[in-house]
Amino acid sequence: MYEVTFPAQSNRASWQFVGLITDLDDNPIDISSCKLVFAVRKRNNQGDWLTASTDNGKLTVIDLGKFRWFFTEGEMQNLCAGQYDTGMTLTNDDGTQTVQLLVGPLPIVDGVVQ
Numbered sequence: 001m002y003e004v005t006f007p008a009q010s011n012r013a014s015w016q017f018v019g020l021i022t023d024l025d026d027n028p029i030d031i032s033s034c035k036l037v038f039a040v041r042k043r044n045n046q047g048d049w050l051t052a053s054t055d056n057g058k059l060t061v062i063d064l065g066k067f068r069w070f071f072t073e074g075e076m077q078n079l080c081a082g083q084y085d086t087g088m089t090l091t092n093d094d095g096t097q098t099v100q101l102l103v104g105p106l107p108i109v110d111g112v113v114q
Contacts, residue, residue: 002104003102010111011110012113014070021090029064031090034054037054041086042084043082052069085105086102
């Protein structure tokens with residue numbers, strides 16, 4: 001598991017992130033049949049504020065080991081300025097094993113523009 005600190009994101013702009021999953025030798029891993037879920041949650045709150053997954057189409061596998069999530073400006077506008085927690089899991093193709101890929105903070109700033 002990796003602890004990631006994301007750069008600040010605006011709540012008045014879309015957010016796209018591209019990541020790469022590799023083995024210990026830095027070779028990309030085939031994740032094409034895996035389930036991936038990334039969630040953003042307000043600190044000390046119940047429930048996810050934003051969720052991107054391979055099931056809902058907000059998170060897609062774009063190449064060997066490479067994935068992308070995308071949140072629209074409208075989705076980001078639902079986040080008030082502040083600190084959020086994030087997490088991402090990967091479940092293998094037969095659903096027998098889930099690993100926590102990352103956790104970490106996400107600062108959201110008020111983008112001012114209406």
